[in-house]
Amino acid sequence: MRETPKQQETPEHEEADPAFPGAALAYDLAGCLRFYSRLPVPRLPGEGDPHAVPDFRTLPRMLPLAGLILGLPGAVTLLGAWGLGLGPFLAATLALTAGILITGALHEDGLADVADGFGGGATPARRLEIMRDSRIGAYGGVALVLSLALRIGALATLLDRVGGLAAIALVLAATLSRSAALAPLALLAPARADGAGAAVGRPGRRTLVTAGALALMLTLLGLAFGLAPLGGALMLAMSVLAAWGVTALARRAIGGQTGDVVGAAQQCAEIAALLALVAAIPA
Template sequence: MAQRDQNAGAAARLAADLAGMVRFFSRLPVPRIGPADDPAAMPDFGRAVVVLPFASLVIAGPAAALLWLLGSTSLPAPAAAALALAAGLLATGALHEDGLADTADGFGGGASRARKLEIMKDSRIGSYGAAALALSLLIRTVLLAALVEDAGAQGAALGLLAAAAVSRSTAICLVAALPPARIDGAGRAAGTVTAGAAGAGFAIAAGTALLIAAAPIGGDAVLGAAAAAGAAVAGLGLLAVRQIGGQTGDVVGAGQQVAEIAFLSVAAAAVG
């Protein structure tokens, strides 16, 4: 009986962590799912990082479903891809895109570490941020359209889900690898994510992506895409250390964007 209660408690915590991660990274409505779930609380990233790949599948589900649906019609593939990305923006509230824009503005427009961090906290978007945001949307639209044309609508949708799982789990590794660049903000509020937990989350994400997208894209290509996402985030991490001395929530958001682009680039090249 005690073992059964312990297992039930662990399952309840995992479900609560999953719900918390979906709430944190999206605007999708998630009701309270049990006594272990507190919708008002910040997720415990140190524990919940291992369920982030599955939360990412939920968050990317509407965009992937729309891509599958529209890609199966006579609508041009770029239009289907752009509309799917729009659905993704609605689901997340453009959370990661906002991080990318703020990071680009701060890194590009600030002359000192303090000034870069100040710019990154400013809600207004500058020329660097606008350019980065436009390029991210354009590149991902082109890559998703290529997947629709070469792997079919279903294959493109599965590729998008795989990219979502890998990109967020890879970006969270920045929290484990780098110190917070400021004393407040999401980068510090996320708490302690150990290297072991971040590595486990990335491994789970890569395995999930392999299960989802190996058939339409190829197993070797999926693993190569995951490696490319990791390399892209590592490069961003090195840049962040040089620019501001660590990570912030904006940098983590930018990490998701560069990881998704890297993953989709390898996937599109593999099926093209």
């Protein structure tokens, strides 16, 4: 049997001498950006094959920082459209469009597949079969519409209430949601032996602790930029709770996790984080 990345003892970039200080962390950050977006990330000095299957035993430790980077284009778009006087609804819509273009709708695709599979399948096997179908059904279409509407509505409301601080909220939501979406990978075994969830491996304890600590630090940074402490705490708590809810649902529906489940967890966590902040800010 051919060895997969999850079966190797140590990631390749940790076996060799580092090409520069912090090289292993830089490689993981670059890997996160390649995996989670369409950004043209160049090969770093001393890095292995940038197109190889990512090793999620260590790579997600830099996911919070990658989430921050991926949230920046949407935040800049939000501020630019707001500054041009386009109004909160159009500004929020354009910001979300920018984010989706950067990620290639990766997480939205996962949400739609999970909604179709969990909603339309009667058995775990049938649900997994539906999730692999590239076509979008009624459940998936409704889930996408609701996801877009809730996020646009939340961002527009935040622009109305706190102005430019909504951009900080957008970046923080992108960071926390991707970090929280590690929950299915950490808590569930792959639902398919031949799926992406099995191929990339599962994050270890040290990776999860590092990712959690980095996410907490970035939340505190958001507070330093003017985000209310209660709002930041609620965003963190609700994003984790939403991802845990998707994880529990996946355990019951398919007995494990897939890449689509991770995408659905990210979407639910991002929605929960933004709605939590809206609830924490008086009208």
